[in-house]
Amino acid sequence: MILVEEEQWWRYMGLGLALLLVAVTFLARNFNEWANVVRLKPGDPPLPPGEMGWPLIGETLRLMTEDYHKLLEQKFNKFGRTWKTHVFGNPTICMTTADSAREVLITKQVLFEANYPDSMRRTVGSNSFMFLRGDEHLKVKRFFQLALRPESIRSSVEPVEQMALLSLRDLDGKTISVLREARMFSFNAAIRLLFGESPSQEMDKLWEEFELLSKATFSLAIDLPWTPFRKGIKARERILKWLQAKLHQRRSETGVKHNDVMSLMLQPIDGDILTDEEIADNLLAGLFAGQDTTATALHWGVYHLSQNPEALEHLKKEADGIKRNKEEDELLNWDDFKNMPFASAVLSESVRLGMGSFLMRQAQADTVIDGYTIPKGWTVVTWTRFIFTDPANVKDPMTFNPHRFLNGLKPSNLMIWGGGLRTCPGYEFSKLEGACFFYHLVTKYTWEVVPNPKRKLVNMPVPHLSDGLQIRMYKRGETSIY
Numbered sequence: 001m002i003l004v005e006e007e008q009w010w011r012y013m014g015l016g017l018a019l020l021l022v023a024v025t026f027l028a029r030n031f032n033e034w035a036n037v038v039r040l041k042p043g044d045p046p047l048p049p050g051e052m053g054w055p056l057i058g059e060t061l062r063l064m065t066e067d068y069h070k071l072l073e074q075k076f077n078k079f080g081r082t083w084k085t086h087v088f089g090n091p092t093i094c095m096t097t098a099d100s101a102r103e104v105l106i107t108k109q110v111l112f113e114a115n116y117p118d119s120m121r122r123t124v125g126s127n128s129f130m131f132l133r134g135d136e137h138l139k140v141k142r143f144f145q146l147a148l149r150p151e152s153i154r155s156s157v158e159p160v161e162q163m164a165l166l167s168l169r170d171l172d173g174k175t176i177s178v179l180r181e182a183r184m185f186s187f188n189a190a191i192r193l194l195f196g197e198s199p200s201q202e203m204d205k206l207w208e209e210f211e212l213l214s215k216a217t218f219s220l221a222i223d224l225p226w227t228p229f230r231k232g233i234k235a236r237e238r239i240l241k242w243l244q245a246k247l248h249q250r251r252s253e254t255g256v257k258h259n260d261v262m263s264l265m266l267q268p269i270d271g272d273i274l275t276d277e278e279i280a281d282n283l284l285a286g287l288f289a290g291q292d293t294t295a296t297a298l299h300w301g302v303y304h305l306s307q308n309p310e311a312l313e314h315l316k317k318e319a320d321g322i323k324r325n326k327e328e329d330e331l332l333n334w335d336d337f338k339n340m341p342f343a344s345a346v347l348s349e350s351v352r353l354g355m356g357s358f359l360m361r362q363a364q365a366d367t368v369i370d371g372y373t374i375p376k377g378w379t380v381v382t383w384t385r386f387i388f389t390d391p392a393n394v395k396d397p398m399t400f401n402p403h404r405f406l407n408g409l410k411p412s413n414l415m416i417w418g419g420g421l422r423t424c425p426g427y428e429f430s431k432l433e434g435a436c437f438f439y440h441l442v443t444k445y446t447w448e449v450v451p452n453p454k455r456k457l458v459n460m461p462v463p464h465l466s467d468g469l470q471i472r473m474y475k476r477g478e479t480s481i482y
């Protein structure tokens with residue numbers, strides 16, 4: 001008798017626990033929905049469909065860990081081209097058509113200010129152009145536009161090429177991670193452009209700190225001793241210390257002329273003068289904006305060239321044509337760069353196929369786009385991956401075909417370099433880096449991709465291959481072992 005009662009008690013207990021679990025899961029799954037509930041007036045267009053994920057973290061972990069092609073496909077099939085979610089602590093609306101992106105980034109841009117996650121604000125710096133708005137943003141952006149316009153970067157051909165030579169020297173018979181070499185190359189090119197520095201032990205140290213900072217920019221902003229976020233914050237403090245010392249030194253120099261973004265930022269512009277804190281945050285943000293992006297595009301370039309012999313042959317032919325007219329060891333010049341349109345097209349096509357990512361804004365007022373209400377204060381993400389690979393915008397979109405950029409497709413149609421007031425000012429510099437890197441790669445070497453069944457796509461901070469694309473290098477003309 002007692003045994004039967006005990007058995008029943010356990011059964012009720014089990015049932016109770018199961019119900020509790022269902023209730024807690026239900027509450028948790030709907031918490032973000034209720035916490036961000038928006039009361040629409042009768043007749044207002046609805047909010048987009050979607051799921052808001054778990055309390056506070058929303059769908060951030062999914063975004064960081066799942067294969068983002070599959071994740072996007074799933075969202076697309078379930079909710080269509082516009083959906084709501086909750087990422088990086090904010091209710092968010094994702095938009096994936098060129099028309100909606102154009103509205104957010106260009107035609108209605110005054111209603112949508114830049115809004116990157118808190119982890120990025122605290123690592124890259126709240127004084128940086130990424131977080132400034134209105135006139136403050138334009139004031140700082142002007143320095144980058146001045147430093148990166150074609151007339152200014154003409155003098156960068158030689159240093160950028162030297163950095164490419166440094167990264168690609170003595171690689172015969174070696175296996176390298178393309179992403180690592182490209183990151184080192186674009187870091188060296190960026191520190192030269194921004195602070196006039198050349199590779200050195202001091203810069204190697206800065207590179208290590210910057211690596212820690214980069215890893216924290218899109219992490220969960222949890223400030224505990226073992227988190228990537230805390231490591232990034234500490235790295236930021238050390239980088240700022242270095243930058244402050246550099247600025248102090250520059251201010252105390254007399255009669256020395258420098259040709260870099262730092263020296264531009266130390267000059268008054270229209271009566272405005274930036275503080276050391278503002279300059280430091282913006283130089284750091286410039287390094288962030290220019291380094292990983294170009295490096296990742298280069299590694300996608302090498303990947304796609306490996307898969308597309310016709311494109312590789314075309315690139316070789318272009319580079320060989322330049323080399324043929326040069327003395328042994330003669331460096332490239334601006335005209336050579338302008339005579340490498342295919343190398344530039346390879347870079348644009350690599351961004352298009354590999355790097356569709358997040359451009360984040362915050363709605364400054366209730367707005368309607370794509371038939372949905374975008375509530376004031378919500379984050380809006382234009383997820384460019386779909387725009388870049390939408391058959392409505394690009395013929396045969398999953399094929400690597402740099403020729404499309406020589407045959408009429410404009411990068412601005414797809415917003416490859418962003419759009420509106422925040423369009424990337426670094427695209428020409430980036431193409432220069434691409435031209436120098438590809439030129440030396442294809443004129444000096446052949447290579448083969450090292451087979452790796454574990455190679456997969458990593459989403460953050462910019463979509464890239466998990467092993468950085470391992471390749472085996474051979475001096476051009478030698479045979480391979482694979």
Ligand code: HEM
Pocket residue numbers: 114129130141144148190286287289290291293294297351355359360416417418419421422423424425426427429430
């Ligand atoms: C393949 C390489 C690159 C890609 C794909 C790329 C892409 C972009 C995109 C899409 C934006 C717009 C961000 C937004 O709307 O929120 C942007 C902004 C920016 N990029 Fe680039 N970029 C690259 C290289 C560079 C380089 C080399 C530099 C210079 C060092 C640079 C400097 C900047 C700056 C300063 C902004 C901020 C513009 C603003 O907020 O007004 N970028 N970039």
